Amino acid sequence: xxxxxxxxxxxxxxxxxxxxxxxxxxxxxxxxxxxxxxxxxxxxxxxxxxxxxxxxxxxxxxxxxxxxxxxxxxxxxxxxxxxxxxxxxxxxxxxxxxxxxxxxxxxxxxxxxxxxxxxxxxxxxxxxxxxxxxxxxxxxxxxxxxxxxxxxxxxxxxxxxxxxxxxxxxxxxxxxxxxxxxxxxxxxxxxxxxxxxxxxxxxxxxxxxxxxxxxxxxxxxxxxxxxxxxxxxxxxxxxxxxxxxxxxxxxxxxxxxxxxxxxxxxxxxxxxxxxxxxxxxxxxxxxxxxxxxxxxxxxxxxxxxxxxx
Numbered sequence: 001x002x003x004x005x006x007x008x009x010x011x012x013x014x015x016x017x018x019x020x021x022x023x024x025x026x027x028x029x030x031x032x033x034x035x036x037x038x039x040x041x042x043x044x045x046x047x048x049x050x051x052x053x054x055x056x057x058x059x060x061x062x063x064x065x066x067x068x069x070x071x072x073x074x075x076x077x078x079x080x081x082x083x084x085x086x087x088x089x090x091x092x093x094x095x096x097x098x099x100x101x102x103x104x105x106x107x108x109x110x111x112x113x114x115x116x117x118x119x120x121x122x123x124x125x126x127x128x129x130x131x132x133x134x135x136x137x138x139x140x141x142x143x144x145x146x147x148x149x150x151x152x153x154x155x156x157x158x159x160x161x162x163x164x165x166x167x168x169x170x171x172x173x174x175x176x177x178x179x180x181x182x183x184x185x186x187x188x189x190x191x192x193x194x195x196x197x198x199x200x201x202x203x204x205x206x207x208x209x210x211x212x213x214x215x216x217x218x219x220x221x222x223x224x225x226x227x228x229x230x231x232x233x234x235x236x237x238x239x240x241x242x243x244x245x246x247x248x249x250x251x252x253x254x255x256x257x258x259x260x261x262x263x264x265x266x267x268x269x270x271x272x273x274x275x276x277x278x279x280x281x282x283x284x285x286x287x288x289x290x291x292x293x294x295x296x297x298x299x300x301x302x303x304x305x306x307x308x309x
Contacts, residue, residue, distance in 0.1 A: 035262035036089045039080055039245065040099070046073060047102040054189065054196045063199035074204050075211035078107040079244040082212075083261045085114035097178065104182045105201050108209035109157075111178035112171050117161035120168060123257050126220055127231050133160045136221045146217050153213035218281065219250055228254060229274040233281050240283040241265075248283065251275050 081103040088096045100111040121133035129137035165172025190197040223231050235248030245261040252268040
């Protein structure tokens with residue numbers, strides 16, 4: 001599809017507006033699902049910002065500020081990398097591989113890490129805490145604390161992904177090859193500008209993988225069951241699901257992991273009667289809204305103080 005668009009470059013040099021419009025049209029047509037267009041363009045915009053900052057920023061404190069500002073956005077991007085590995089964004093493989101380089105530089109998760117560790121590991125084993133790649137139980141059956149779980153998942157993500165890959169040689173080979181290519185790119189960026197590479201790429205990759213490990217703690221903790229409809233926590237808050245691509249509809253996601261994130265609300269409605277009430281929890285936005293509501297109620301019910309004369 002893009003071949004036709006590039007052909008227009010030569011044919012319509014005298015009409016750049018026409019060419020740009022057609023190039024954009026061709027680019028949009030390569031998406032599998034229309035819902036992926038805006039999120040992907042936003043994420044690629046963050047990549048453009050990163051590389052602009054890498055070549056333009058000069059100064060330690062500016063780099064520290066940029067790194068801190070980007071922690072939350074890049075943590076959120078991890079959710080979209082997760083969605084991409086369940087259902088690829090583009091129709092062509094090479095475009096997906098290129099997109100995964102940018103995802104890796106944002107999130108620390110390279111090509112096929114999610115596929116091996118998460119899709120083929122965690123999703124198949126989440127009801128068995130002796131096998132689950134994202135297990136929240138200790139070997140003695142006790143529940144891990146948040147810090148222990150976060151560090152455990154962070155430190156074992158790549159080894160466990162590689163281990164699962166032994167059963168899927170083709171995917172494991174891609175995991176290794178593209179992982180090494182990402183490493184070479186990072187080394188090159190570091191050699192050219194070590195300080196900028198550290199704060200714009202390396203630290204954010206570590207932060208995002210840590211954030212992802214922390215964020216997944218609440219997905220299944222404490223739900224020791226063989227019932228797939230009672231094995232995941234769900235968040236129904238609209239803002240949380242808007243930002244994360246319906247990641248809060250976690251039971252539906254585990255019920256049919258191949259369903260595109262934009263289709264999860266419909267699937268959730270079909271199975272919500274099977275989900276126990278204990279499997280619904282609040283998000284940060286729910287808590288924030290409750291605090292705001294309580295504060296407003298408190299102000300309304302507080303006795304009015306008379307004017308002192």
